[in-house]
Amino acid sequence: METSGIYATTTTDMPQTNSPEMIKINFSVPAPLYEExxxxxxxxxxxxxxxxxxxxxKGFAxxxxxxxxxxxxxxxxxxLAQLGSDLSELGIEPEDDD
Structure with a gap:
């Protein structure tokens, strides 16, 4: 992923809030998808x-x-692999699901 279009923004004329710091990201998407x-x-x-x-x-989630x-x-x-080997050591073979 190209990261040259990623930069932090700072605003000095906005009041201080408890909102998270925002980062502006530029990337390309297909035009029909964007229009939709x-x-x-x-x-x-x-x-x-x-x-x-x-x-x-939502995408990140x-x-x-x-x-x-x-x-x-x-x-x-x-x-499960460890349990299978532990059972094999005890002489118990795992059952097949067939």
């Missing part, structure tokens, strides 16, 4: 910036959920 997103934002009464933030938030599921599954497979 803007049409959706207009229908929902959102400003384009609100729509983009929502996409980032979906990505993080997928990563977490893969990590949990990896740990479970490792535990």
């Amino acid at each position: 997103a803007l049409a959706l934002a207009k229908l929902e009464g959102w400003k384009p910036a609100e729509l983009h933030r929502m996409f980032w938030e 979906a990505h993080a959920e997928g990563v977490n599921k893969r990590l949990v599954n990896k740990k479970l497979r490792k535990k």
Whole structure:
């Protein structure tokens, strides 16, 4: 991912709030997808910036959920493999699911 279009913004004329610091990111998306997103934002009464933030938030949440599921599954497979070898040492063979 090219990061040359990422930069932090600072504003001195805005009052101090407890909102998070914002970072502006420039990237490209297919024109039809962008136009569809803007049409959706207009229908929902959102400003384009609100729509983009929502996409980032929901997209990140979906990505993080997928990563977490893969990590949990990896740990479970490792535990099952260990359990299988422990049972084999005791002379117990795992049952087939067939």
